[in-house]
Amino acid sequence: xxxxxxxxRSGVSVRSLRYYEEQGLLQSARSASGQRxxxxxxxxxxxxxxxxxxxGLPSRRIQELLPCVETGVSTEHTRTLLLAERxxxxxxxxxxxxxxxxxxxxxGIAFDYSQPCAASRIDQVA
Amino acid sequence: xxxxxxxxRSGVSVRSLRYYEEQGLLQSARSASGQRxxxxxxxxxxxxxxxxxxxGLPSRRIQELLPCVETGVSTEHTRTLLLAERxxxxxxxxxxxxxxxxxxxxxGIAFDYSQPCAASRIDQVA
DNA sequence: CTTGCCCCTGACACCGATGTGAGCTTTTAG
DNA sequence: CTAAAAGCTCACATCGGTGTCAGGGGCAAG
Numbered sequence: 001x002x003x004x005x006x007x008x009r010s011g012v013s014v015r016s017l018r019y020y021e022e023q024g025l026l027q028s029a030r031s032a033s034g035q036r037x038x039x040x041x042x043x044x045x046x047x048x049x050x051x052x053x054x055x056g057l058p059s060r061r062i063q064e065l066l067p068c069v070e071t072g073v074s075t076e077h078t079r080t081l082l083l084a085e086r087x088x089x090x091x092x093x094x095x096x097x098x099x100x101x102x103x104x105x106x107x108g109i110a111f112d113y114s115q116p117c118a119a120s121r122i123d124q125v126a
Numbered sequence: 127x128x129x130x131x132x133x134x135r136s137g138v139s140v141r142s143l144r145y146y147e148e149q150g151l152l153q154s155a156r157s158a159s160g161q162r163x164x165x166x167x168x169x170x171x172x173x174x175x176x177x178x179x180x181x182g183l184p185s186r187r188i189q190e191l192l193p194c195v196e197t198g199v200s201t202e203h204t205r206t207l208l209l210a211e212r213x214x215x216x217x218x219x220x221x222x223x224x225x226x227x228x229x230x231x232x233x234g235i236a237f238d239y240s241q242p243c244a245a246s247r248i249d250q251v252a
Numbered sequence: 253c254t255t256g257c258c259c260c261t262g263a264c265a266c267c268g269a270t271g272t273g274a275g276c277t278t279t280t281a282g
Numbered sequence: 283c284t285a286a287a288a289g290c291t292c293a294c295a296t297c298g299g300t301g302t303c304a305g306g307g308g309c310a311a312g
Contacts, residue, residue, distance in 0.1 A: 002279095002288080002289080003288090003289070004287095004288065004289080013270070013271080014288090014289085015269090015270060015271065015272085016269075016270065018290090018291095019268095019269070019270075023269095031278095033277075033278055033279085033289085033290090034277085034278085034289080034290065034291095035278075035279085035288090035289055035290075036289080036290090048228075051221070051224060051225050051228060052225060052228075053269080054221040054222075054224075054225060055221065055222055055224075055225030055226070055229075056222075057225075058267090058268070058269095059268075059269080065232075068232065068236060069232050072232075072235045072236070074235075074236035074237075078236065079233075079236050079237065082229060082232060082233050082236055083233070085229060086226060086229045086230065086233065089222050089225060089226045089229070090226070092222060093219060093222050093223070093226070095177070095180040095181065096180075096181055096182075096215055096218060096219050096222070097219070098177060098180075098181075099177050099178060099180060099181030099183075099215060100181070100212060100215045100216070100219070102174075102177060102178075103181075103208060103211060103212050103215070104212065106191075106194065106195050106208060107205075107208050107209070107212065109198045109200075110194060110198070110200035110204065110205050110208055111200075111205065128258080128259075129258090129259070130257095130258065130259080139300070139301080140258095140259085141299090141300060141301065141302085142299075142300065144260095144261095145298095145299070145300075149299095157308095159259085159260090159307075159308055159309090160259080160260065160261095160307085160308090161258085161259055161260075161308080162259080162260090179299080184297090184298070184299095185298075185299085
């Protein structure tokens with residue numbers, strides 16, 4: 001599989017795939033002419049990487065954790081990182097929940113709960 | 127109240143407070159000599175700004191939403207933004223939850239659930 | 253007066269993932 | 283065979299909130 005295929009199938013830009021390789025997150029074989037060749041699993045791995053990026057892990061963390069994720073082999077270090085990241089994610093979720101609550105409050109006022117025809121107005125907007 | 131006081135009381139750097147002003151998120155009066163003077167409410171506003179930043183809203187969005195947040199006055203535009211931001215936050219929380227689940231799974235393997243003394247090992251690390 | 257601390261403006265640096273463009277080679281389709 | 287499409291490397295740009303430094307005022311206490 002060539003890089004364009006992986007890009008298409010994983011929904012990630014070619015540029016990003018090269019970047020992942022540069023960061024040591026994704027390996028590729030090379031054809032005689034130097035083109036990157038990927039195994040099927042590459043797509044899954046890219047999606048895993050995306051998931052972790054979305055959760056706020058920087059490349060370096062992902063790189064440290066990938067061996068553990070793939071093989072299940074863990075060290076003291078990776079275990080510590082895993083717990084730390086989970087905690088960070090928990091904190092981030094709390095912050096999001098807090099802000100979401102505030103937004104809800106504001107939305108409640110903006111769409112004016114107290115008015116009898118609030119529902120219909122919401123419908124107009126939504 | 128001078129800028130240093132606001133910084134101390136809100137836990138935000140002086141640099142950031144000036145930046146917020148530059149972005150139209152925070153007003154200040156000026157003393158004769160040009161020093162910024164803040165009202166008490168400034169501290170709360172700064173904390174609100176921080177909350178929204180933490181939720182991933184960029185300055186521009188916050189700036190658009192602040193009037194609405196403060197006065198409760200909403201326009202078609204602000205209502206649209208409010209709903210869109212709430213939805214974005216919901217998506218982001220889902221992504222976090224997904225990644226958290228994955229981490230949990232990995233943690234489960236890393237700390238080896240199947241081993242009888244798993245609990246004590248977790249204690250050692252945590 | 254002077255020392256020390258706070259404030260001012262303006263400007264540049266940073267990080268990290270991704271976009272973009274140049275210049276060149278390889279592969280593929282017609 | 284040829285032209286389009288896709289790959290390659292290298293390198294510079296972007297965004298946004300914040301750090302930091304320089305060079306200069308302001309103000310209170312000793």
